[in-house]
Amino acid sequence: MNTVTASPIIVAVDKHDLSSALALADSLDPSLCRLKVGKELFTACGPSVVQALHDRGFDVFLDLKFHDIPNTTAQAVLAAADMGVWMVNVHAMIGSDAMSLCKSRLVNGGYDTLLIAVTVLTSMTQEVLQSLGVLSPLDEQVLRLAKLSQISGLDGVVCSAQEAVALKSSLGTDFKLVTPGIRLANDDNNDQKRICTPSEALKNGSDFLVIGRSITTASHPTDKLKLILADL
Numbered sequence: 001m002n003t004v005t006a007s008p009i010i011v012a013v014d015k016h017d018l019s020s021a022l023a024l025a026d027s028l029d030p031s032l033c034r035l036k037v038g039k040e041l042f043t044a045c046g047p048s049v050v051q052a053l054h055d056r057g058f059d060v061f062l063d064l065k066f067h068d069i070p071n072t073t074a075q076a077v078l079a080a081a082d083m084g085v086w087m088v089n090v091h092a093m094i095g096s097d098a099m100s101l102c103k104s105r106l107v108n109g110g111y112d113t114l115l116i117a118v119t120v121l122t123s124m125t126q127e128v129l130q131s132l133g134v135l136s137p138l139d140e141q142v143l144r145l146a147k148l149s150q151i152s153g154l155d156g157v158v159c160s161a162q163e164a165v166a167l168k169s170s171l172g173t174d175f176k177l178v179t180p181g182i183r184l185a186n187d188d189n190n191d192q193k194r195i196c197t198p199s200e201a202l203k204n205g206s207d208f209l210v211i212g213r214s215i216t217t218a219s220h221p222t223d224k225l226k227l228i229l230a231d232l
Contacts, residue, residue, distance in 0.1 A: 007229065008202065009033045010061050010178070011221075012212035013053075018045045022052055027221045030057035032229065034086060036210055038063045050083050059086035061178075061210075065118050067091040070098035077102045081111040087178075089158060092117035092145035099152035114176070116156040117149040119163075122181035139163055143170060150175055161201035161209075168205035180210040184228070198228050 011033045015021040021041055028035075035058045041049055042064060053060050062085040066076045073094055080088040090102060103115055119142045120129070126138045134141055146157045146167050156176025159167060164177050179201050201209050211228070218224035 005031050005034065005059065007031075007033050008206070008208050008232070009198075009215075009225065009228065010036050010208050010210045011215050011225070012036045012038065012063075012180075012210055013041055014038060014212050014216065016040050016044050018049055018052070021045070021049055022056075024216055024221065025053055025056050025058060028058075028215075028225065029222055030059075032222070032225055034059040034061060034208075036061040036063050039065075047083055050085060054084060061085070061087040061089075063089060065089055065091055067094055068098075070094070070101045073098050074102045074105045077113075077115060078105055078109060078111075081106055081109065081113040085113055087114040087116060087155075089116045089118055089178075092119055092149050092157065096148055096152045099149060099154055103153040114155045116158060116176065116178055117145070117152075117154050118158045119145040119149075120159070122160045122179075139166060143167065146171060146175075156207070161196035161204050161206045164201065164204035164206045176207045177205060178208045178210065179206040180212075182209045182211045182214070184214050198232055202232055 011028060013021050013024055013035050035053055037049060037060055050060050062080045066073045073090055077088055099117060106113060106115060120138060129138055142159055142163045143166060149157050150171050156178060158178045160181055161179040164179060167177055182196060182198055182201055184197060198209055215221050215224050
């Protein structure tokens with residue numbers, strides 16, 4: 001049975017093997033955060049890592065960003081829901097038909113797994129979008145994809161915290177915003193471009209903050225987590 005937490009923090013378990021992932025989980029308190037399992041860890045360990053984190057009381061956000069034809073994507077989402085994950089995501093660029101199908105199959109199956117969509121990756125810039133043939137301003141593209149996700153029945157989107165103010169204003173308070181690219185004031189940005197501090201992100205309207213290295217590389221991750229929560 002997973003621990004219910006009101007914490008907005010999702011810790012990114014960006015590890016490449018089961019033992020490292022579980023060592024991190026064992027250094028954290030499931031009443032203070034949820035955990036994110038991404039492509040690297042899931043590819044290396046498969047569903048066993050999700051089960052092991054559930055056994056430790058954590059809600060799990062399975063961050064695999066499914067992007068395929070409608071039926072294939074919907075079946076992948078259902079497979080994730082069958083694992084009991086708290087939240088799973090797809091790319092909004094799969095389009096409304098695919099996103100609507102994913103959500104309808106979750107509803108018809110009686111699952112309570114949250115389904116969200118990725119708008120524009122936080123590592124991307126205006127120049128990168130233009131190189132892909134997307135000529136709209138980056139913030140307009142994010143809003144366009146977020147609106148499409150909401151119309152398709154999804155529960156929210158992944159976006160930069162820098163875009164949260166505009167999205168909350170346009171889409172309402174019930175539509176969830178999950179924001180990676182969260183860094184403390186003295187942290188390295190690494191490969192993220194559109195970043196915010198935790199307090200800035202919440203002020204902007206983010207509902208959930210995905211935080212990785214700021215917590216996971218700390219000598220005492222739970223102490224760092226508590227420090228961040230206290231600041232919020």
